[in-house]
Amino acid sequence: MINIEFRGAIRTEIEEPKPVIEVLNSYPEILEKLLNPGEIPVAVKVNGDIETLNYMVEDDVRLDIIGSRSNIxxxxxxxxxxxxxxxxxxxxxxxxxxxxxxxxxxxxxxxxxxxxxxxxxxxxxxxxxxxxxxxxxxxxxxxxxxxxxxxxxxxxxxxxxxxxxxxxxxxxxxxxxxxxxxxxxxxxxxxxxxxxxxxxxxxxxxxxxxxxxxxxxxxxxxxxREIVKLFQAFYEYKNWLEILGLVDVSSLNEAIERGEISEVIKVAEALHEKKIAQIADEICSKLPDLKLVLIAGPSSAGKTTFSKRLQIQLKVNGLKPIVIEMDDYFLPPEYISRDEFGNYDFDNPNAVDIALLNEHLNIIMNGGEVELPKYNFQKKRREKSGRVVKLEDRSIVVMEGIHALNPDMTNLVPGYMKYHIFVSALTHLNIDNQNRVPTTDSRLIRRMVRDSIFRGYGVIDSIRQWPSVRRAEDLYIFPTQERADVMFNSALVYEFPILKTFAEPMLKAIPPYYPEYPEAKRILDILSHFLPLSPTEVPMTSILREFIGGSSFTY
Known part of the structure; x- marks a missing residue:
């Protein structure tokens, strides 16, 4: 007899070797215990490796069934x-x-x-x-x-x-x-x-x-649901890549081998700068009515660096940006719900003191003075910052945060005074015509590298928390992208070869018996198609520097 153990100490046995799918078909009650309603099995984890359901069970083994609701x-x-x-x-x-x-x-x-x-x-x-x-x-x-x-x-x-x-x-x-x-x-x-x-x-x-x-x-x-501005951003970027001759991962690798990647980096960064300058010009064209620029986007999109570079371009146009950080308006912890890991759920818009934020914005928009708060994340309390702001001639407020496009956050500010920007890493080169690199993976890899370098989190923590982050994005952040006046694609065509040099050692250190191993292996498999690249030529003002370090901006 061949003994099979499933997750949750569910056991069965078979008399002769069989594919996993036949075992599951023979014991439908096992699937009922292992999967959620509305879910089907799509693969199986065997000794840490992800296998097709046609995997032949020949010896005693532990199997973890992978359902259609999991990320992988x-x-x-x-x-x-x-x-x-x-x-x-x-x-x-x-x-x-x-x-x-x-x-x-x-x-x-x-x-x-x-x-x-x-x-x-x-x-x-x-x-x-x-x-x-x-x-x-x-x-x-x-x-x-x-x-x-x-x-x-x-x-x-x-x-x-x-x-x-x-x-x-x-x-x-x-x-x-x-x-x-x-x-x-x-x-x-x-x-x-x-x-x-x-x-x-x-x-x-x-x-x-x-x-x-x-x-x-x-x-x-x-x-x-059709989102025209989103599709335009995708389409524009793809057309730009084709002009450069970068149609897939192989073409990027070939550019690295030919020694042409320096030019690719310069052109990619110049495209970002040109788009940011165009956004600044459009903002200026809406003065004097426009008083509030709102910048939102999902985790690890590069919102902070984008905001800092936009402020520079606004200054080039003779404006004086007044920066408000939405994070400074978080409520005390006793008013913030916790996520499934027991951590404070700062991704929920109800974690923001919406009433105080609106009160301050209303005062500022009407010419009054406000002392902005500063949130102390160690004490989890707002403190006085001593920073008093007031709209003056040629001043404009720039507010960045994941919920900045949520209308509740600015409901006392008339629509004609607001300009909405949604920032995300929208697309990347695909591996070939049918194997694509999911848009969320570039943000996950950015987050893993940044959290490991700057925040003391291990890559296992980043992978473990990612489903919770994604759920919050789908609930609270992505629905607001339809309010955007413009979308900024923060993806950089050359970033995966550079992120690979940071992420690969971290991911390879995860043991096969960890629950996060299959996702780590999937990301490693994606990165394995890219040739590695040193970060030496990445400009100090690049959005990528927000995640790998070496930025000339202060965060």
Whole structure:
């Protein structure tokens, strides 16, 4: 007999070797205990490694089932839907190449390499995807040498993957396939197409939107909502990268190898400076009515450095910025709720003394004087700062904080007096046409590095707290981005090679038996595709310096 132990001391035994998925199908009561309602299994953790559910159980083993609601489970499910989409296109439009580019409000935006689809194209693809789901086709895994992988992708004219093979550090390349359709994926895929029932595909020129299942209920579709300014920011950045010839990770690695990365860094930083200057010019064009600039965005977006650089550009235009930090308006701890880790939940807008903040803003907007508070995070109390501010000729208030775009924070200030800026690391180079780098991963890696260097937190703490941070962002921060007058993309095309040099040793130190290991391994796998880069050429005013140190700004 072969003994199997699951999380929570749930045990069973089988008489002969079986794939994990067959074990689970034989004992549905196990899944009921291990997963939440509306969740399905998508992979399994075996001895610290993430494996497909087709993993063969041959000896006594402990298995941790990965469900679709976990962060890594969500990534596996997303990658599996991309496989399904790409396979369907290969069958009915074999001459077309699918490029899945970025997330877009709980969905994915993609396009074809040299073709703008019509409505009937999208209908045919959607119908073929559903047909493939009904057929319950097995998605098989095959480990091959680099030479074998190169042969397969050269025959299929998959240029992006041919170029990528040079930089993949694995001795064996994991390929997933149905019939003669092969794709590279460093994440495991679901074991069959029948796991991929809930989706939709919509035309969204010049490409399409792949709508994925709801995070909490696999049988429901996520709600898709168009955010025009967000899409414009994505599209503008992608076009800029293509002009530079940076279309994927391989092209960035090639620039490093050719010694051209110095130029890439200079151009990327110049683009940031140009965008910040344009925002400052637009603010000036709205004077004298405009009196309050609000800067919001999620964790590790680079809001603080952006704010400091914007203040410089406002001064270039002859303005005198008055800076208000929303963090200085936090309530005493007895009024702040705690999160699931027992820590004070400063991500909740109710942690802010909204009444006092509005009172102070109202006085300032009407020409009065206010002594601003200063929050002492050690004592968790507001203190007097001795800093008295008043709007004068050519003065403007700049307020930065994760909740700055929440209308409750400034409800006594008329709309015509306010200018809303949303800052986030919106996109990054993808690994190849189907393996994307999630936009949230750049912020997570930034946060891990910063917290380790400056705040004394280990990388395990950063990974453990990240789901809580993301939930708060989805609840309180991202809904306010629709109020933005402008979106600033703080992503830097060269940042992953530099962050890799800091993050990789930290992540490799996490033992396989830790619960955070699978997420650490996933991030390591992403970083492994990038060549490392020294931070010596990163300017001292760069947003990246906020996370790796060496900034000329004081934080």
């Amino acid at each position: 489970g969500r990534r596996i499910l997303e990658r599996s839907y991309i496989f399904l989409l790409n396979f369907a296109v290969s069958l009915i439009m074999p001459e077309q190449k699918v490029l899945v580019e970025h997330s877009y409000h709980r969905s994915l935006y993609g396009r074809f390499k040299n073709y703008v689809p019509k409505g009937e194209d999208i209908d045919r693809i959607r119908e073929k995807m559903r047909e493939l789901v009904e057929k319950n086709l097995p998605i098989q895994k095959k480990l091959v040498t680099k030479e074998e992988a190169l042969k397969i992708f050269k025959e299929k004219n998959e240029e992006d993957k041919v170029r990528l093979m040079k930089y993949i550090p694995f001795k064996e390349i994991p390929l997933y396939y149905i019939d003669d359709h092969y794709e590279y994926s460093f994440l495991p895929l679901v074991p069959s197409t029948s796991f991929l029932k809930t989706f939709d595909l919509k035309l969204y020129q010049p490409g399409f939107i792949l709508i994925l299942p709801d995070e909490k209920d696999i049988q429901k579709l996520s709600e898709f």
